[in-house]
Amino acid sequence: MGDVVLYAQEGPVAFVTMNRPEYRNAQNSAMTYGLDDSFYRAAADDSVKVIVLAGAGAHFSAGHDIGTPERDVDTSFDRRAGLWWDHVGKAGGESRYAREQEVYLGMCRRWRELPKPTIAQVQGACIAGGLMLAWICDLIVASDDAFFADPVVRMGIPGVEYFAHPWVMGPRAAKEFLFLGERVPAARALELGMINRVVPRERLAGEVSEMAEKIAAMPRLGLALTKKAINQAEDLMGLQTGLDSVFGLHHFAHAHNAEAGADSLAGHDARSMRDARRSAEG
Ligand code: ZN
Numbered sequence: 001m002g003d004v005v006l007y008a009q010e011g012p013v014a015f016v017t018m019n020r021p022e023y024r025n026a027q028n029s030a031m032t033y034g035l036d037d038s039f040y041r042a043a044a045d046d047s048v049k050v051i052v053l054a055g056a057g058a059h060f061s062a063g064h065d066i067g068t069p070e071r072d073v074d075t076s077f078d079r080r081a082g083l084w085w086d087h088v089g090k091a092g093g094e095s096r097y098a099r100e101q102e103v104y105l106g107m108c109r110r111w112r113e114l115p116k117p118t119i120a121q122v123q124g125a126c127i128a129g130g131l132m133l134a135w136i137c138d139l140i141v142a143s144d145d146a147f148f149a150d151p152v153v154r155m156g157i158p159g160v161e162y163f164a165h166p167w168v169m170g171p172r173a174a175k176e177f178l179f180l181g182e183r184v185p186a187a188r189a190l191e192l193g194m195i196n197r198v199v200p201r202e203r204l205a206g207e208v209s210e211m212a213e214k215i216a217a218m219p220r221l222g223l224a225l226t227k228k229a230i231n232q233a234e235d236l237m238g239l240q241t242g243l244d245s246v247f248g249l250h251h252f253a254h255a256h257n258a259e260a261g262a263d264s265l266a267g268h269d270a271r272s273m274r275d276a277r278r279s280a281e282g
Contacts, residue, residue, distance in 0.1 A: 021057025
C-alpha cells in the first residue's frame, strides 16, 4: 500500500494514518486505495476490535488532491468499490462519473459499512474530501484547533461527492455551511452535533485511545449489530437516496463547468481556492 497510509495496532485497536503531511494529507487515489487496504485488513483481523482513522502532521486532511505532484487522476487501480469500469481512457463526463463512483462515493459507502466501530481523530484542517473521511467514521473526536469546511460551492458544485451534509448537521446548518463555505471551528461543529467531542490538541490521541479501549471491551457482534442498526436508521432517513440524487447534481455541475469554462473544477486548484477564501475573509 506504500507509505501514504500507515497501519499500526496496539492491543485491540488498529490505527490507520494518512501520511502525506507535506500536502496536508491531500487524498490522491494511491491514498484512497491505501486506506481501503488498511480498512479491509482491520476488518478481517479478528484481533482488531476498533479502528482509528488519523492524519499525520498538523492537519487531518485538506481534501482531494487537486494539485500536488503526485496527483494521479489518470492512473488505473484495481477497482473494488463497485463494478464501474475503469475511468482511464474514457472521455468527459463518462470518465469523471466512473472515477468518482469508485474512488469517492463508492469507497466512502464501502468504508461506512465496515462492521467494526471506527473513530476519526481530527486535528487542524478537515476540508471537503476530508469531511467525507471523517463522516464515514462512527465517532469523530476533534482537537480544539480543528476546523471543518466544504468550500466547493465556489467551484459551482453543490458540495463534495459524499453528500451527507443534511444528515450529519441538519438541513439549515448544512445550507449555512455550504452557502458560506467558511471554516467552522470544532466548538461550533460540536454544537451542531456533527462531532462527538472536542479536547485540547495535546489530549487528542490519548482521548481517542481511551475511548477505543473502552469500546473494544464490548462484544464484537454486539458492536457490529449496533452500528448496523444506526446506519440503517440513517438510511431510512434518506441518506442513501440523498447521496445518489445529489451525486447526479454534483456531476451536472462538473459537466457544466467543463462545458462553459476552463475545466470541471471551474478553473480552480488548491492555490486559487485558498486565495478566494482569503479575499472573502477580507
Ligand atoms: Zn467531483
